[in-house]
Amino acid sequence: MNRIVTLAATLLAATAFNAAAQAWPTKPVKIIVPYPPGGAVDVISRKVAQKLADQLGQPFVVENKPGATGTIGMALAAQAAPDGHTLAANDMTYSLLPYVFKRLPWDHAKDLVPVTTTVFVPYAIAVRADAPYKSLGDLLAAAKANPGKLNYGSGGPGTAPHFATESLMLAAKVDLTHIPYKGAGEAMTALVGGQIDLFIASTASLMAQTKGGRTRVLAVSGDKRLAALPDSPTFAQAGLPGYGILNFNGFWAPKGTPAEVVAKIQAEVAKAVATPDMVAFAESQGGFPGGTKPDAFAKTVSDTTKMWAPVAEKAKVERQ
Amino acid sequence: MDVLSNLALGFGVALTLKNLAYCFLGVFLGTLIGVLPGVGPLVTIAMLLPITFGLDPVSSLIMLAGIFYGAQYGGSTTAILVNMPGEVSSAVTAIDGYQMARQGRAGPALATAAIASFTAGIISTLLVAFFGPLVGKWALEFGAAEYFSLMLMGLVFSAVLAHGDLVKSLAMVVTGLMLGIVGTDVTSGLPRFSFGMAELLDGVGFTVVAVGLFAVAEIVQNLARTDKVEVFTKDVKNLMPTWADLKAITGPTMRGTALGSFFGALPGITASVAAFSAYMLEKKIAKDPSRFGHGAIEGVAAPEAANNAAAQTHFIPTLTLGIPATAVMALVLGALTMQGIQPGPAVMTTKPELFWGLVASMLVGNVLLLLLNLPLVGVWARLTQVPYRFLFPAILVFASVGNYSLNNSAVDVYLCAVVGVLGYVFAKLDCQPAPLILGYVLGPMLEENLRRALLMAEGSFTVFVTRPISLVFLLASALLLVAMVVPSLRKGRARVAGESEGD
Numbered sequence: 001m002n003r004i005v006t007l008a009a010t011l012l013a014a015t016a017f018n019a020a021a022q023a024w025p026t027k028p029v030k031i032i033v034p035y036p037p038g039g040a041v042d043v044i045s046r047k048v049a050q051k052l053a054d055q056l057g058q059p060f061v062v063e064n065k066p067g068a069t070g071t072i073g074m075a076l077a078a079q080a081a082p083d084g085h086t087l088a089a090n091d092m093t094y095s096l097l098p099y100v101f102k103r104l105p106w107d108h109a110k111d112l113v114p115v116t117t118t119v120f121v122p123y124a125i126a127v128r129a130d131a132p133y134k135s136l137g138d139l140l141a142a143a144k145a146n147p148g149k150l151n152y153g154s155g156g157p158g159t160a161p162h163f164a165t166e167s168l169m170l171a172a173k174v175d176l177t178h179i180p181y182k183g184a185g186e187a188m189t190a191l192v193g194g195q196i197d198l199f200i201a202s203t204a205s206l207m208a209q210t211k212g213g214r215t216r217v218l219a220v221s222g223d224k225r226l227a228a229l230p231d232s233p234t235f236a237q238a239g240l241p242g243y244g245i246l247n248f249n250g251f252w253a254p255k256g257t258p259a260e261v262v263a264k265i266q267a268e269v270a271k272a273v274a275t276p277d278m279v280a281f282a283e284s285q286g287g288f289p290g291g292t293k294p295d296a297f298a299k300t301v302s303d304t305t306k307m308w309a310p311v312a313e314k315a316k317v318e319r320q
Numbered sequence: 321m322d323v324l325s326n327l328a329l330g331f332g333v334a335l336t337l338k339n340l341a342y343c344f345l346g347v348f349l350g351t352l353i354g355v356l357p358g359v360g361p362l363v364t365i366a367m368l369l370p371i372t373f374g375l376d377p378v379s380s381l382i383m384l385a386g387i388f389y390g391a392q393y394g395g396s397t398t399a400i401l402v403n404m405p406g407e408v409s410s411a412v413t414a415i416d417g418y419q420m421a422r423q424g425r426a427g428p429a430l431a432t433a434a435i436a437s438f439t440a441g442i443i444s445t446l447l448v449a450f451f452g453p454l455v456g457k458w459a460l461e462f463g464a465a466e467y468f469s470l471m472l473m474g475l476v477f478s479a480v481l482a483h484g485d486l487v488k489s490l491a492m493v494v495t496g497l498m499l500g501i502v503g504t505d506v507t508s509g510l511p512r513f514s515f516g517m518a519e520l521l522d523g524v525g526f527t528v529v530a531v532g533l534f535a536v537a538e539i540v541q542n543l544a545r546t547d548k549v550e551v552f553t554k555d556v557k558n559l560m561p562t563w564a565d566l567k568a569i570t571g572p573t574m575r576g577t578a579l580g581s582f583f584g585a586l587p588g589i590t591a592s593v594a595a596f597s598a599y600m601l602e603k604k605i606a607k608d609p610s611r612f613g614h615g616a617i618e619g620v621a622a623p624e625a626a627n628n629a630a631a632q633t634h635f636i637p638t639l640t641l642g643i644p645a646t647a648v649m650a651l652v653l654g655a656l657t658m659q660g661i662q663p664g665p666a667v668m669t670t671k672p673e674l675f676w677g678l679v680a681s682m683l684v685g686n687v688l689l690l691l692l693n694l695p696l697v698g699v700w701a702r703l704t705q706v707p708y709r710f711l712f713p714a715i716l717v718f719a720s721v722g723n724y725s726l727n728n729s730a731v732d733v734y735l736c737a738v739v740g741v742l743g744y745v746f747a748k749l750d751c752q753p754a755p756l757i758l759g760y761v762l763g764p765m766l767e768e769n770l771r772r773a774l775l776m777a778e779g780s781f782t783v784f785v786t787r788p789i790s791l792v793f794l795l796a797s798a799l800l801l802v803a804m805v806v807p808s809l810r811k812g813r814a815r816v817a818g819e820s821e822g823d
Contacts, residue, residue, distance in 0.1 A: 036727075037366025038651035046369060064366075066727050068521040075518075100509070105518070151776055157509025179775055182506050182768065185650055189587050189643045195463040195776070208642045208657065284657070320504070320511050320521070 024084045024261045028059040031251070032080075032088045034073025036066040040121075040204055044249050045089040047281065048118050051272035062089075069158065071097060071104060074252070078106035082256035084265060088112060092160050092247045095304040099312035100158035102319040108305075112252040114297040116266035117290025118273055119282045121202040122221035123164050123245035124232065126209075128194055129216050136218040136238035139198065143174035152176045153187035153196040158317055161187065163308055164245045165200045166315040171243040191215060202247045203229065203286025220286070221245050228286045248304075250290060250297055262294050323450055330676030334684050339382055339677070342375070346383035347685045350390020351692060355398050355406045356722050361391045363725065365651045377659040378674055382681040384652050389441065389631040389682065392591065393689050396433040396624055401426060401703050402715045404535035406722075409591035409627035411530040412599045415754055416612060416619030418538075422552050423615050426701040427559035432569055432617055433624045434693040435561070440577040440625035441686035444632040447581050449679045453668065455585045455633075456640035462586055464773035465783045469793035471766040474597060475758075476797040489755045492746070496759025499524055507771045519731040524739075526592070527726055529760055531719045532736040533753045537743025539712045544744075552704040559698050561617075569621035572602050576622035580629030587637045590646060591630040592761055598626035613752065632682055639667060639675055 031049055033042045042064065049060035065073035070093060077088030098108050106112065125136065133139040143150050154162035157180055169176055179196050181187040184205050191199040192214050199206070199215075207228065209215040217232040221244035225234060235243045251269065253262060270291030272278065282289045292300070333339060353364050365384050372380035395407025400417035413433060420429035447455075462470075502513045503523030514520035542551050561569070576598035583594035602622040603612045612619050637643045644650035661671060668675045703711070723732045746753060777783035785791050 036647065037363055038647055038654060042366060043369065043654055046366075064363075064728060066522070067729065068518040072518050072729070156504070156506055177775065177778075179772055180506055180509070181772075185644055186587075189460075189637075190463070192641065192643060193460040193463060208653070212642055214641075318508070318510060320509070 024264050025056055025058040027085055028061055029084070030080075030086045031060060031062050032073045032077045032086065033062055033064050034066060034070035034077075034088065034090060035064065037064050040202070041089050041091050041249060044118050047278065048269060048272050051275065051278065052268055055268055055272060069093065069097065069100060071101065074112065075105040077252065078111040078254055080254050082254040082258075084253060084257050084261035086254065087115065087265070088252045089118075089249070090252065091249045092245075092304060094252075095301060096158060096160060096163055096308060098305060099163075099308055099317055100320060109302070111255050113255055113257060113262065113294070114301045115251040115253050115257075115262050115294055116269045117248050117250040117292040117297055117300075118269060119249045119285075119287050119290050121204045121247045121249070121282075121285055121287035122226070123160075123200055123247060124203045124206055124217045124220040124229070124286070125168070125198060125200045126191065126206045126215045126217050127198050128191060129214050131197070131216070133218065134216075136233075136235070136240060139218060140172050140174055140240075143172075143176060147175040148177050150176050150197040151179045151195075153179050153181055153190050153199045155184035155187055156180045156182060158320075159184070160245075160247065161199065161201045163311050163315070165198075167245065167308075167311045168200060168240075168243060170311060170314055172240055207284070207286055226286045228283060247287075248290065248292075248297075248300060250292070266291070266294055326672065326676045327449060327680060329672060330678075330680030331684075333378055333673050333677030334382065334680035339379055339681060340684065342379045342383040343386050343681045343685050344688055346386020347390035347393075347689050347692065350387040350392075351394040351689065353387070354391035354394020354396075354410075356718060356725075360407060361388045361648050362651065364391075365648060365655075369651070369655055372655050372659075377656060377661055377671075378677045380655055380659070381652065381674065381678050382685075384655060385635070385678060385682060386685045388634075388648050388652070389628060389685065390689060392628045392631045393434065393437050393693055395627075396437070396620075397430065397700055398718070399534075400429045400433065400620070401700060402535060402711065403538045404715055404719055405527075405530045407627075408526045408530065409595045409623075409630075411526075411534065411592065411757060412595040412623040412627075412754075413620055414530075414534050415599070416614075416616045418534075419613065419615035420617065420620065421701075421704055424553040424704075425615065425617075426552075426704050427697050428561040428565055428617065429620050430697045430700055431559070431561050431694060432565065432620045434690055434697070435566075436569060436573045436576065436621040436625040437628040438686050438690040439573050440580060440629040441632055441689070442683060443577050444581045444584070444629035445679060445682040445686070448632060448636055448682075449676075452636045453640045456636050459585050459587060459637055460641065460643075461789060463787070464769045464776060465787045465790040466793070467589075468766060468769040468773055469784055469790040469797075471762050471769065473793045473797040473800075474593070474600075474762055475766065476801055485750075488749070488751045492751050492753070492755040493759040496756035496761075497763035499529060499756070500760040500763040501767075506768050507775070517731070519727075519729060519735075522727075523764075524735060525723075525726055525732060526761075528723055528732050528736045529739055530757065531723060532739025533743040533746075533756065535715055535719050536736060536740025537747055537753075539715060540740060540744040541747050542708065543712065551708050559701060565617055568617055572598075572618040572622035573625040575601060576625030577629045580626030581633045583626070584630030584633030585636045587643050589630075590761075591627040591634075593765075594626040594630040595623035596758060596761065598622040613754070635678070635682075639678070642667075 031045055033045050035041050046062050049062050053060045065076055070090060074088055077086060080086035097104060127133050152165045161184060181190060184201055187199055188205055190196045192209055206217055210217050217229055219235045219238040220226055220229060220232050222234055273289040273291050279289050364387055391407055395410035396413045399405040399410040399414035400421050403414050403418040405411040405414050417429045502520055504511055504521050511521055579598045580594040583589045599619060599622055602618045603609050634646060634649055638649040638653060644653050720733050723736045724730060726732050773783050784794060
């Protein structure tokens with residue numbers, strides 16, 4: 001009797017598995033956002049979720065599971081059934097986690113599979129509009145002349161702007177003082193108010209104040225100028241080749257999600273982010289739409305993760 | 321006057337049938353979610369965000385703003401009725417509002433909250449209209465040193481004001497400070513008192529502390545009683561405030577509005593700080609401070625005025641500078657960005673209908689809220705006549721739902737239960753929760769800004785006296801200390817003895 005039940009269960013599971021592989025989604029899809037509502041990851045995920053729901057006729061539900069730099073939500077996603085009906089959303093912060101925490105509740109390299117990107121947003125360096133630094137060269141010269149005198153802001157130790165600036169300090173061989181704030185928004189306010197000298201962040205966070213004439217972007221990542229910030233050179237043009245940070249937003253799936261399902265999710269997301277209003281949204285932030293193939297995204301994630309190793313060592317980030 | 325013609329333009333936008341409808345929808349939703357703890361404007365606005373893409377920018381801004389300040393009205397309802405603050409900033413209202421409800425004065429308390437919120441809302445919105453851009457620029461002058469000195473002044477105020485058992489008050493402040501320290505240290509990024517729990521890395525949420533300390537502890541206390549004393553008196557006098565009540569709340573409402581407008585304009589200061597300051601000020605200048613905590617109507621009017629005023633002036637840095645004062649404001653900015661509008665100083669000149677339309681809609685919205693809330697007072701007040709054996713399970717369910725929805729995490733519910741037990745112990749030891757909340761709110765801000773200011777000044781303490789705004793706050797604190805301590809030293813002994821007998 002028991003054996004028959006087991007057999008039936010196995011068969012049932014196998015059919016369900018096959019059905020999932022061929023037809024996804026068969027039920028509402030949950031996208032876990034490991035941050036509070038309203039952040040960059042949350043907003044882009046909700047926009048993409050709505051597009052996917054329209055395209056596929058199933059609800060795509062964004063669920064915020066914030067806490068502990070996103071590790072609570074990511075750990076939950078890692079434990080979910082690998083059938084494509086639970087996804088996790090995150091950004092470049094994911095690549096920093098191994099350097100911020102002594103121990104993560106899931107295997108960072110294995111338990112979550114990168115599926116695809118939604119949007120890329122380059123990092124840029126900004127100073128207050130009335131600061132004496134007209135170019136990146138001016139700023140770096142001032143930093144070299146007064147080691148440790150210039151202050152930079154971040155949303156806290158172990159956040160992307162913190163690592164990005166420490167990485168710049170390595171590349172440009174300068175010494176800046178870190179002033180941590182509670183979140184990038186507070187750091188941005190401090191930059192506008194003249195409390196800190198510079199702030200390196202995604203163009204999405206810098207755009208409004210730069211367009212409003214309160215901050216000046218001295219250089220942007222990437223190999224060409226941005227249409228949204230035509231006056232700002234690239235880091236290479238500004239005299240710092242080899243420096244550049246591209247923030248990625250994307251989706252992850254639990255390990256064991258069938259490759260066909262992963263491919264289908266990627267194809268649908270790529271379609272969603274290529275619609276005109278999504279492209280326009282990405283460009284208004286200084287970014288460009290994603291839709292990357294799973295293997296390419298996986299390489300981006302692992303390369304970026306490796307890139308931070310020397311930075312974390314230099315910044316002497318003490319792990320939690 | 322220029323502002324008047326601009327306001328006329330604004331009313332032209334806000335009074336169209338469509339925008340009136342969105343304004344009403346916003347304040348109605350806000351009132352509803354304000355009642356539930358945890359389910360705040362942040363979650364609601366995030367969920368509604370995709371819907372706003374289809375609306376035109378003015379309508380969506382009017383609706384989102386309505387949700388935000390509407391929640392400040394709704395939050396006081398449960399705070400007064402069942403000692404459960406629906407919004408963070410209503411925690412202060414609970415202290416005296418709930419006592420009023422127990423004495424059969426739920427109606428006047430609720431009406432006072434609505435009237436004070438309304439008055440504050442109208443006045444502070446006019447402040448936004450007339451002085452918005454000016455104040456916005458000034459608020460930017462506030463850096464770490466200024467915030468530190470401001471917080472210090474707040475602490476000095478409260479230390480001076482502490483009455484009753486000084487040792488117990490101090491112990492509660494310190495307990496609050498310790499609670500506030502839990503979580504990741506902003507400066508070093510290392511966890512403190514998190515006991516290896518990932519859920520504690522972001523600290524203990526305000527809703528968890530406030531609901532546990534006020535609502536849960538109160539329920540346990542009531543159930544622990546063996547005598548047949550009713551929680552709420554059956555003797556309900558009147559639903560609306562009397563003339564004497566109205567006269568008593570005029571001053572507190574105006575002072576609360578002033579404090580709330582000031583704090584709201586500063587990015588980085590929440591409405592709860594404003595509400596607390598207003599409460600402390602009233603307690604200080606009251607002829608008989610011992611009435612506070614036992615159903616003083618001023619203790620409802622002042623914090624309610626302050627938190628609603630702050631809710632309106634939060635829009636100053638948001639709209640005139642494009643700098644969000646709070647997470648909710650960041651979301652509102654996000655909504656504008658997605659509509660292709662770059663918030664910032666340019667908005668007022670390039671999109672005057674947006675700024676002035678919103679300002680006008682805030683005036684309209686406050687009127688709508690008053691019309692919505694005053695008739696409801698009778699309905700709500702009847703809630704206190706529900707037998708307690710039905711009421712308390714419902715309160716606990718709402719408290720749990722609210723705490724869960726905060727982070728979609730069950731841990732917050734357990735934490736709230738733990739805080740509830742603590743709250744019961746405190747009550748048995750005759751320790752007031754207010755100083756604890758104060759330490760919990762001000763402590764982390766004080767520490768963070770102190771360390772940040774010192775980091776920027778390379779460890780030199782002179783930064784606090786060389787920056788003029790900071791110096792003014794420090795001097796004010798020092799003056800206050802001297803002014804208060806000298807006379808109280810003289811007659812201190814006699815008064816302390818008298819008070820402990822009075823309790």
